[in-house]
Amino acid sequence: MINQSELESKVRHIQVHSRKAVLELLAGEYRSCFKGMGIEFEDVREYSHGDDVRTIDWNVTARTGKPHVKTFMEERELSLYFLLDVSGSGDFGSGVFTKREMAANIFALLAFASAHNHDNVGLILFSDQIELHIKARKGQNHVMRMIDLIMRHEPKSQGTDIAGALDYLNQVRSRRCIAFVLSDFIDQSYSDALRQSAQQHDLICVSLSDVRERELPKSGMLEMVDAETGEMRSIDCSDSRLRKLVKSRSAGHQSQLQDLCREVNADLLPLDTEDDFLHEIIQFFRDRMNRSADA
Known part of the structure; x- marks a missing residue:
């Protein structure tokens, strides 16, 4: 504990x-990915690190001497x-x-x-x-x-x-x-x-996921506990058939999730x-x- x-x-x-x-790497990528250009202009505010330079309001920037960007209704919501x-x-x-x-x-x-x-x-x-x-x-x-x-x-x-x-x-x-x-x-x-x-x-x-959910360690007999049910069991990690089964089930789980997300249009x-x-x-x-x- x-x-x-x-x-x-x-x-x-x-x-x-x-x-x-966030300040060094992520902010600009996040903005580019999720911030659409709304059709309804809302306001202007001072430029912050990571803001899209395409939104700069050059008239306000020239008047104030500080960079300002336009904001849109879509951003607010x-x-x-x-x-x-x-x-x-x-x-x-x-x-x-x-x-x-x-x-x-x-x-x-x-x-x-x-x-x-x-x-x-x-x-x-x-x-x-x-x-x-x-x-x-x-x-x-x-x-x-x-x-x-x-x-x-x-x-x-x-x-x-x-x-x-x-x-x-x-x-x-x-x-x-x-x-x-x-x-x-x-x-x-x-x-x-x-x-x-x-x-x-x-x-x-x-x-x-974790690598040990896809591939068992080569450590012979191992005591394992199901974290959600508390069930305990002993497994032989040197058993090649068991190792292949664990790897296959893990790959199948990921493949099913991938197919489901594609089907429902989720990323x-x-x-x-x-x-x-x-x-x-x-x-x-x-x-x-x-x-x-x-x-």
Whole structure:
């Protein structure tokens, strides 16, 4: 069990390093990916690092001596919701991060990018029930509070209900938003809910996995515990048939999720706990922007 000082250190690390990454790398990519050019002009404001230079109002800039950008109605209404899976399987990780810690880091990066661009950010923590709901608001202090809540949260349940979380989002957020689902998607019977949410929102599934879920260690007999059911069993990791079965099932799970996201028109970003996820997120934004440009 992590102690209080270690927890506070982890929270500070996420907050400091995520904000630094946003300012240096992510803010411009986020804006290019999600900020459309609305047809209704709203206002002008001073230029911030990461703003699209195409929105600069040169007349106001020349008059004031400071760069200003135009804002549009579409920007004002942009909201993001993060559905973060805190079920028992998220506590697994064979490297630096568990899947849940990785999800917290990814949330921090994207949420700070949203705050930097004056967007609203909301949060839903879920297991097989809704564990926590923070309504969408603006501001970095709001983001920092949510990071702290994620890291300190102790789940009430170990199970997973992705369909229930998506249905809840649709109930509390009737207007269209950008919705990120951060989960290992180890669950069943959520395809209909995913389809409904993808029709209602701009849905992005961030699939988190660990190498040890795809490939068993060559360590002979191993005691394993199902994090969500508590079931224990002994397995022989040197059994070649078992190793092939684990690898095949993992590949099948990822392939099914990929096919489902394609079918319902949701984006999929698969990430491993060993990935440089900042690089992967930036590449995802660029690929998404290129697809939009080609559409």
